[in-house]
Amino acid sequence: MANIFTSLKGAYNLFKHLDFDKLEALSKKVDIPKMVETISNLDEKQLSGMMKLAGGNRKEQELPPIEGDFYHLGDEALKDEERALQLKVRAFLEKEVKPIVNDYWNKAEFPFEIIPKLAKLNICGLTYKGYGCPGKSNLMEGILAMEMARIDTSISTFFGVQSGLAMGSIYLCGSEEQKQQWLPLMQQFKIIGAFGLTEPEVGSAAAGGLTTTCKNVDGKWILNGQKKWIGNATFADILIIWARDVDDNEVKGFIVKKDNPGFSVGKMKDKMALRIVQNGVITLTNCEVFEVDRLQNANSFKDTAKVLRMTRAGVAWQAVGCARGAYENALEYTRTRKQFGKPIASFQLIQNHLVEMLSNLTAMQTLCFRLSQLQDQGLLKDEHASLAKVFCSLRTRDVVSKAREVMGGNGILLEYNVARFVADAEAIYSYEGTKEINTLIVGRAITGFSAFV
Amino acid sequence: MANIFTSLKGAYNLFKHLDFDKLEALSKKVDIPKMVETISNLDEKQLSGMMKLAGGNRKEQELPPIEGDFYHLGDEALKDEERALQLKVRAFLEKEVKPIVNDYWNKAEFPFEIIPKLAKLNICGLTYKGYGCPGKSNLMEGILAMEMARIDTSISTFFGVQSGLAMGSIYLCGSEEQKQQWLPLMQQFKIIGAFGLTEPEVGSAAAGGLTTTCKNVDGKWILNGQKKWIGNATFADILIIWARDVDDNEVKGFIVKKDNPGFSVGKMKDKMALRIVQNGVITLTNCEVFEVDRLQNANSFKDTAKVLRMTRAGVAWQAVGCARGAYENALEYTRTRKQFGKPIASFQLIQNHLVEMLSNLTAMQTLCFRLSQLQDQGLLKDEHASLAKVFCSLRTRDVVSKAREVMGGNGILLEYNVARFVADAEAIYSYEGTKEINTLIVGRAITGFSAFV
């Protein structure tokens, strides 16, 4: 029976301090499963009312809920159906993902068993219209990115590669046939995709310097070169590969299938962050691709950039989620861990850390909320997303660092659910444009001067 | 041919925004490889000269506007009439206030000539309903606080004392007669008010320890004690004085007139911040006040606290304005000041500072925007405002500090319009609750534990 309780957040918060004997006693008086369902359907206000009615044990009840949404952006600023979707995804993550991620992270392996479950949520390709996709707002997508990263940033990254980068490349640069062929299957995770842009010697300067080449020979395309850091690459069914055409010097995009004999991939093994994400080094050796698998509307790097622009806000939201996960776990820890005979949350030095975390977290949330509104209004420019990326990844580093600090030595143990966020924040900080590159993008926009070189 | 271009850095920078067609056209007129070589041998000065000769594309208009509203909260998120009011107030400040504030600040005097002009704007008591007040939203009031502080934080503070603290005390704690007597005149600045709460030995701990006393003797109230830091006190017509009743130990509020013989005030002279604000030390010596001038609905410190809660969000908005003023002036400076032959805005180190400033500024703006929404929705709690105060005053310190830094030595000269913000940010940082007190307010809310003592 305890299982039922813990799987329902409302009940969990209500009963977590009761002991099991009391629960059994209670079960003789009321139909507990029914009561639990009723309770978990109550909204915040009703729950609060009920708890007041319940009267007893006032001190415990007065503790505020452990929730990193201090300015009520979820429960006040979202529409009901959006809020419901947010909570549904959150419940899934807490039930299915949270219990297994530390172990997978430690082993540096990917939990394939969650893929069909993710599919059932029907949130892949969330903002796309048609092809089996839900056609929701960018704001909603951002919030879900936050929810995923709040539990595990690796899973959130896996999802972002599939839903954003891989499907997005086809959605924005594919022909109608290509979209119909791939998107519905990818939306259901029946086909897993990857996105091959960065190279061993070409990171943030991708626009100018791709060294992977393609050449049209007798109607077939021959690809040669290396790609590094490619998320999902070790098990993806298809890989979007970007290469420079040696004839016209333009960047073109290709759908390469995993069984292509000219394609090989090696797993990057010694990471200290996002260890669940399977990054690969891809080698293309005279890899042949038919014209039908060339993205028909990817004619230059400008088209690649469209994909990146669309997904960039999502990375800022992931940073928010990473910070929020660390904050919430740290807050809970400090309310129970005791030193010198009282909960450490009652010490000024600890409260100072918690409040700095929460203020950064709340600022990030309001910033990203506005960013997504700009995106939904069609006003988003590169520099808006870059600013959010810079701010959020910087502040997230701060938040996770303080979260670890308040946990003392236990903060370096995975089981306490903060160490992983500390490590993963480093990856978020640098991927999809380092702080330096994003700074120079914003700097150019506000000063009128390019300072890249 | 494109290869030649990209392989030569000088040419690359010169031509990267031209499209290929134009290049081909050009190649028919000149020997391009030769020209490229020539150009790449030019030094900075020659290059700059050539570009000026070319006449083309370096016009001032191409520079982005100097405006610290990167996420379009003014022009996109406000209603038309609200936006119009914002711009009207801004225009007034730039025309009437900006030209005179540095001199007044240096002399530590108040520019009384602006009071009738402020009155004409009809923005005093902005959110109050009735008594000649406009009845606008808290969001609008916050935005106007930002606009004022953007030009001068002292003027913004003067306004906040009159419109928020003094009128607010009467609006929230006065009888209907008192409201009708004072509010319309104060709204028009015909009566200037002050708010006397803090004392020489009682700062942030005001709730618990007021030492100024009142005692009812034969139907008259006798006040004794000292107040310190009281803004506008040296010239205010009426002063709201908070004192502890020696009989019932409750805090009560009084309207004391400046010509009361039991009242005297001395100007605080040696400030390094907000030098325009006239802070006074008030001494009350058997100061007699009739019952008719006791605030009829101020029965305990809880009522005083209502006034503080209402005005606190405004302080966060003032911090935003202070940061924005510094940022905008610094950005403008860096686009014109040259060192090593080019505008300093074109150096990476300077862009880095500008972008950090802007990201903090934008985060503050979105945070305060949401805070005011919560206030307008009736959801504002003390801890929400405290969080914003902590975050914004901390980030503002950072922003003004970087603004001064990018200006080098000139940053300490008032005439460059950043030095004043640097100094004033220190006052904002500590008034209406230090960072420590506001931190402990939030800390108590999120942990459930009070850590004040």
Added chain:
Amino acid sequence: MANIFTSLKGAYNLFKHLDFDKLEALSKKVDIPKMVETISNLDEKQLSGMMKLAGGNRKEQELPPIEGDFYHLGDEALKDEERALQLKVRAFLEKEVKPIVNDYWNKAEFPFEIIPKLAKLNICGLTYKGYGCPGKSNLMEGILAMEMARIDTSISTFFGVQSGLAMGSIYLCGSEEQKQQWLPLMQQFKIIGAFGLTEPEVGSAAAGGLTTTCKNVDGKWILNGQKKWIGNATFADILIIWARDVDDNEVKGFIVKKDNPGFSVGKMKDKMALRIVQNGVITLTNCEVFEVDRLQNANSFKDTAKVLRMTRAGVAWQAVGCARGAYENALEYTRTRKQFGKPIASFQLIQNHLVEMLSNLTAMQTLCFRLSQLQDQGLLKDEHASLAKVFCSLRTRDVVSKAREVMGGNGILLEYNVARFVADAEAIYSYEGTKEINTLIVGRAITGFSAFV
């Protein structure tokens, strides 16, 4: 019984280190519940009195001394005579300078009455050999710079201009005759000097771009141009002016006397930092100087740079002094200022600030100590001094900022002796090379790449 005790906070704090046996023994002598109630009703002062009666541990003498030399660099690492000189200078500053500087700072005027007193200390030109100078170590000079800035950074700057920049120019670049003519008089402050290098449009890039010119016409030199920021300029007897020779394009140095008709100077009036230092804008209009007053060994900017290299370590030491003065005053304040009934130094949040200040201060001290050792060993390079300037001026900003913070509102009042340091730290941060310039000097040294432009 233990329950009773723990439920009463006063008693709990008093008795928590007693063991239970002692409590029981005590209970046989007195009515403990009654005693507990009595004790918990005592105020701080009474409690403290009682504890003194008890013979215990609250004597004033037990408070550690307020001294910002945590690692005993003064009393352990200096030789006896050096330590004695340090203490003599400190005593002078505390007695003669400290009582008057806030008022002069507020008025932005210079306290000329201290000049003869400074002369008596016989510390001017401390490291020079001959010409009436003491010939002491660079370490000693650094420590005295710290001592001066610890009381007032403006006075320290005045001294640095006279002893370092002006006398140093003559010592390093003058002929034997020039040295004999000027140094003994300057060492005794009978002649006051200034150092004219920076210009309205030329700050940190002085090496490359001086626009003030000199031209030899018929054996006389004609100087034209403007100098800005020149310390002591409004009252100096002689000014070292650096100008570019239009004939050979080399920078040369001149001794210009204040009554030269081609020389005029205006006081820079609206500073928010170092308000005691009289900075001037100098205009040279066909200013004639005889060859005998040209520095005979200043043949190019490299010679000017020798002067700057020699004095740069002193600026790092000044930053240390500025930080130390602010720290010591803040520490003293927190030990006496009470809120919530106890000294604020007893709160965790305040101790946290104090310890961060002290750790930065101590690190700066050990860094500068080593820097001066390198200088005394002849190993000092530009990049060593630049690193110290970057580190110390950055950390000093942090220290003074926290010092002001722990003082709440009182921190912006000059009388509390921290506000002035906060403002002055901004000047130190930018003068003698901004953080950016010094960073690029070190950066070039460690990477091998110049990134100035």
Added chain:
Amino acid sequence: MANIFTSLKGAYNLFKHLDFDKLEALSKKVDIPKMVETISNLDEKQLSGMMKLAGGNRKEQELPPIEGDFYHLGDEALKDEERALQLKVRAFLEKEVKPIVNDYWNKAEFPFEIIPKLAKLNICGLTYKGYGCPGKSNLMEGILAMEMARIDTSISTFFGVQSGLAMGSIYLCGSEEQKQQWLPLMQQFKIIGAFGLTEPEVGSAAAGGLTTTCKNVDGKWILNGQKKWIGNATFADILIIWARDVDDNEVKGFIVKKDNPGFSVGKMKDKMALRIVQNGVITLTNCEVFEVDRLQNANSFKDTAKVLRMTRAGVAWQAVGCARGAYENALEYTRTRKQFGKPIASFQLIQNHLVEMLSNLTAMQTLCFRLSQLQDQGLLKDEHASLAKVFCSLRTRDVVSKAREVMGGNGILLEYNVARFVADAEAIYSYEGTKEINTLIVGRAITGFSAFV
């Protein structure tokens, strides 16, 4: 002959990348000692000229050496034999440890093969007198701790447990017989020790709250309780266990052998930092220890504290080493990694990071140098070591974070030798006293008020 070379800095820098064979060959052509002297008398310019004359591989030679000892504390401030020992240990670490640590860290295993090699260095128990120990200075020990942590902080921690905590407990609290029995064997690593103080619920508050108990029953001691985080515990031959005597309530120390049937240990498995260090959870169940294995001079926690005081400075030095390792690897990376066609070390944004790292690193070095001098002079107090621990572990976090940042994505790969330091810095930050506890230790010393509870 090599000795001659290393003792002369000019030669050292010039030749350190040559191998010994070449030196011998050279010695047949020229009089090397004479040449060395000549070279070391050259000034910078002459040296540079000579290196240009030498012709070959110019770029490489012009680059400054990658060495994080900017203020020459090693080569100038150490005596020759100390410097030689430093370099010998460094050479060992680079040759034997560096090549294997990333792999062991990734696997979370300990490289037992290095233990006999460490023994040969004869540096264990470095400062102890007698019992086969070298009797060197605390400064020397600190510098070696830095050298070890510079290559791997886990190995440095392993060494610190053996040489400092375990041997130190016996050295300071053991009887003469116990010292003779254990120290010579431990000095040679024939016996490995561990130090069992912290417990699952008792971290930084160890002084007050140990729950592990001991009781003397019929002349034998019975130990019960749990210890957590105990380094080396899974393979140590003997473990120093601290327990509270239930009879007199004092803390006593015991030497527990690994085959004691009342002792069991489990490896802590899911760490994200110091993964090479084998931390154990120890369970003592009626664990019997004879009086002969009770530390005869450990009579209360004050004696335990002596051990901690002695070792605490070493942790500060470890932080320095961790920072230095990260800095040096990052600097080297930035000088070779190219983006936009040039080494990233030539960009302002990267130089800014490098210089901030180096300034923090250099400040830490000078601070710890002075700390060890205080220790060698017998002046070290708890608060001195605590200040260094706070400062260095805080600054190290900053340094490793920037080191990772300049490496972009590659910074999270272990193979680039920075990721490991990033993770390990978190452990250093919290062990041997969190920042909070050390802050309160210093805070009490400087304010006179205890703020622990």
